[in-house]
Amino acid sequence: MSKEKTQVEDIDRSLYDFRYEEKDVFKVEEGLTPDIVRQISKDRNDPDWMLEFRLKALEIYNQMEVPEWGPSIEGLNMDNIVTYIRPKAERMQKDWNDVPTDIKDTFERLGIPQAERASLAGVGAQYDSELVYHNVKDEVAAQGVIYTDVESALHGEYADMIKEHFMKLVPPTDHKFAALHGAVWSGGSFVYVPPGVKVEIPLQSYFRLNAAGAGQFEHTLIIVDEGADLHFIEGCSAPKYNVANLHAGCVELFVGKNAKLRYSTIENWSKNMYNLNTKRARVEEGGKIEWVSGSFGSHVSYLYPMSVLQGDNSRCEFTGVTFAGHGQNLDTGTKVVHVGKNTSSYINTRSISKSDGISTFRSAVVVGKNAKGSKSAVSCESLMLDDISRSDTIPAMDIRTDDVDIGHEAKIGRIxxxxxxxxxxxxxxxxxxxxxxxxxxxxxxxxxxxxxxxxxxxxxxxxxxxxxxx
Amino acid sequence: MSEQTLTINNLPAPTWNWLRMNDATVRVPAEKLTYIAGDEVPAGISKAVLDAPELREVVSGFGPQAASVFDEVSEVVSYTTAGEVTDPIRLDYDFSEGANSVNAIELHAPEGCSMLVIQNFHSEKNGFGFAGVSTKYDIAKNAKITLVQVQTLGDDLTFCNDIGGRCDEEGSFQLIQLVLAGKETYIGSNTALAGKRSDLQINMAYIVEGNHVLDMNYVADHTGKKTHCDIQAAGVLRNEAKKVFRGTIDFKRGCAGATGSEIEDVLLMDEDVINQTIPLILCSEEDVEGTHGATIGKLNEDLLFYLESRGLALRDIYEMMARARVDAVCNLIPDEATREWVMNYLGKEKEEEES
Incomplete structure (x- = not known):
């Protein structure tokens, strides 16, 4: 009996694939120049050090090469990308009724206000380059939890904390698109959870990129202090255009001693998006970072949340699923660096490829010389749904001490x-x-x-x- | 011409450069002599000396720059089997002289024929210099080649061991390797599983100690339907040794029904060792099954407790488990004389250590 083949249709993205005309917006010219960076900095009312930082990052960007080991990003021409676009209306609001109607309608259709009412401790909503809404429940704020936009934090009580942590985990020298982020970042969230505070229900930031040919470069900075506990959820989507859009966000997570942070993402960018995002966490003694990551959208993705297990007995769990459909090349995975003693990591991923989609699982487990007593277990499974797709598994292990227990297993097959x-x-x-x-x-x-x-x-x-x- | 620095053992799909696992760099001396191995050729095997290789186009594990290592070989020795020959072709490579040398052989197994080839790479313990050996093979329908390689080289010798070949329908290639000594060892192996139901079996074991380096790159390239590969590596790292294991199962479109498995088991015995492992599965065919696994570290604590409770000293347990990895592969060698040679070598090594 001959085997029957699966015929899979394209995704119905009507839920996410709606758009509004650009009106009453402020935006910079396409491309990337020092003048554009100065314009962004001026519009964001940056402190002087941030302007200097941006210009230095731009220099680094111009010096660095595009990565040659991953999916092609030839279709991305920075000369055609608008790196900054925001509504001219009043900036960040705390009441949905004060948000411009079309933007509010966008988030209503995505179900964000409803989710806020039902199950979240706070919400941040970014539209193109601007955080248009930010609110945190009173009882959570009363615990001393700070949840605001990074720009506000740069000028307020937490300015020194931002300066101390901003792009210290992901320096602009890390790779070309980290440098790009450093030069043109805007929007994003700052969260600080004081020592011992456990936030019982999650906070969520949602990023919506509405403009064609634009980039979104939000910066998320979360500090979970000693013994604190937080679940942060990140969502993102965009309507589909015939031109390339770019997302080069940056997430920096600082997990204190005996603290715990769960960072969940459902990524559903449109299939014209180049998602070149960088996420990294540093975990102190006894702390734990948990990544939950679902990658469904984007034309091309480079996404590898990284955990630096700095403190002794710190832990990391990474749970991920990637679904690559027609026209998608999703290169996802994770990196873990064991620095402290008795650190442990557990990585569990699934990837699915169909309709000529390409899914690559890429990982690195690095155990340093002093990370004695460390353990790591990696499990990745891939499912091929047809014979025109592709699925690759590229896991690396670099072990530099003997007192370790490292296990890896992978499997690939069909239904x-x-x-x-x-x-x-x-x-x-x-x-x-x-x-x-x-x-x-x-x-x-x-x-x-x-x-x-x-x-x-x-x-x-x-x-x-x-x-x-x- | 000055010394060349070549890039070999390229990963078929590279990853982050900062890991420094995408390839290996090796320094190759400018002038190299052609080395002709001493051989014992059994009945049923024909030998020919070629001015130029017949299998030049066959892809090897070293990759595109392999040619720069072996281009100076003036005579390629070719062995062809005419039937199912069970007696081994014994090839003896004594690199004790220290001269920089290169050698190339070709193995041909026509339809329905088989051959067993044993390559013994050895030198004095203080052996030095550079040696390169290229082994290319062509396995026709229903044919089989078993290649056994045993390496006991000197503490200052760089060794480049490049293997490449092709299997036709139901052809089978079995590679049994033991790497027991050598300062810097680079092994590349690429097998094109082109014919339907062709098969690759690799069993390798290693002991790397001192400041020695072992760099490996095994590729199973599945293009034929229902092809199969099984790559198993196990070894021990001691002192300040460094080892890189690259293993790739590449399921190309059209290899429906193919299966592949690769496993590495590494025992780390000292705190200054460096272990790098990167097992790849590349897949552009739906109807396949591929697995890979790796275990890296010290011995399991439960096992240690059990053996210590039976009166064994910790050091003896580790030596026993290290030896077990080599013995398991040695026992696969279908030639008693070679097995005894390995056991004698390991016995002498242990005596020297104890004295």
Whole structure:
């Protein structure tokens, strides 16, 4: 009997694929020059040190090469990218009713205010380069939790803290797009959780890029002090255009002694997006960072959240799923550097490729000479849904001491015909059977998310699988 | 012409440059003599000396710059089997003289034929210099080549061991390698599994100690349907030794039904060792099954506790477990004389250590 092939249709992105005309916006010219950087800095009312920092980062950007080891980014021409665009209306609001109507409507359609009411301790909403809404529940603020935009924090009580931490974990010299971020960043969130404070329900930032041919460069800086606990959720989407859009955000997370931070992301950029994002966490003694990462959107992604386990007994968990469909080349994974003694990392990922999509799992586990007693376990599984797609696994381990326990396992394959047959014999259609199997395959991530987000993720998978018939 | 610095053992899909695992650089002397290995050729095997290699175009594990290492070889020795020959071709490489040398051989297994080839690379313990050996093979339908390589080289010798070949329908290549000594060792192996149901089996074991370096690159290139590969490496690192293991299973479009597995098991015995492992699976075919796994570290604490409770000293346990990794691969060698040679070598090494 010949094997039947799965035919998979393109994703229905109507939920995310809507747009508004640009009106009443302030924006810089396309391209990247010192004058544009000065213009951005002036409009953001930067302190002097930040302008200097931006100009230095631009110099570094111009000196660095584009990475040659990952997916091609030839379609991205920085001369055509607008690096800064914001609504001219009043800046960040604390009441949705004060947000311009079309922007408010955008976030309503994405369900952000509803989620805020139902299940979040605070929300930040960024539209293009501007954080248009930021609010935190009174009871959370009363605990001393600071959740605001980075620009406000640069001028307020926490200015020194920002200066001390800003791009210290991800310096502009890290790679070309970290340098780009340093030069043109705008928007993003600053969170500070004081010692011992446990934030019971999550905070969320949502990033929406509406403008065609624009870039979004938000900076997220989170400091979870000693013994504190936080769950932060990041979401992002954009309508699809025929020109390239760019996302080169930067996330820096400082996890204090015995503190815990969970950072969850459902990334659903449109399929014209170059997602060249950098995320990094430094974890002190006894602290823990948990990454939960779902990558569904973008044309090209380079995304490898990195954990530096600095303190003794610090820990890291990374749980990720990547779904690469038609026209997508998603290069995702993680990096862990064990510096302290008795540190541990656990990496568990799934990747799915279909309709000529390319999914690459890339990881690095580095154990330094002093990281004695460290343990690491890496597990990655890949699923190929057709024979025109591609799935690669590139895990690296660099171990520089003997007192370690490092394990790695990986598996690649296809959906078992027997399992599909079994489910169909129980009355399911083939499409539903395949969607169920893929959802189950990705449940390592969905079971780590709050219910609402797990439902959204499973919906995304179901949309991707729509039309999967034998 | 001055000494060349060549880039070899390129990963088929590179990763972050800062890891310094994408390739290896090796210094190759400007002038090299052609080395002809002493050989014992059994009945059923024909030998020819070629002015130019017949398998020049066959891709090897070293990659594109391999030619720069072996271009100076003036005579390529070719061995062809005419049947199912079980007696081994024994090739003896004694690099004790210290001269910079290169050698190239070709192995041909026509349809339905098989051969066993044993290469013994050795020198005095204080051996020095540079040696390069290229082994290319061509395995026709239903044919098989078993290649055994045993390496016990000197403490100041750089060794480049490059292997490449092609398997036709139901062709089979088995590589058994033991790397027991040598200052800097570079091993590259590329097998094109082009024919339907062709098969690759690699079993290698290593002991790297002192400040020695072992750099490996194994590639199984699946293009034929229902092809299979199994790559297993196990070894021990001591003192300040460094080892890089690159292993790639490349499922190309069209290799439906292919399966592949690669495993590395590394025992780290001293705190100054450096271990780098990067096992790749590249896949552009849906109907395949591929797995890889790696375990790196000290011995399991439960196992240690058990053995210590039976009266064994910690040092003896580690020596026993290290030896077990080599013994497991040595026992696969289908030639008693070679197995005894390895056991004698390891026995002498232990005596020297104890004295």
């Amino acid at each position: 078992s015909d027997d399992v599909v047959f079994y489910l169909m014999s129980r009355g399911m259609s083939e499409e539903d059977a395949r969607a169920l199997i893929v959802s189950g395959f990705a449940d390592n991530v969905s079971k780590e998310l709050p219910l609402e987000y797990a439902v959204e993720m499973n919906n995304l998978i179901r949309l991707e699988m729509k039309g999967s018939i034998g």
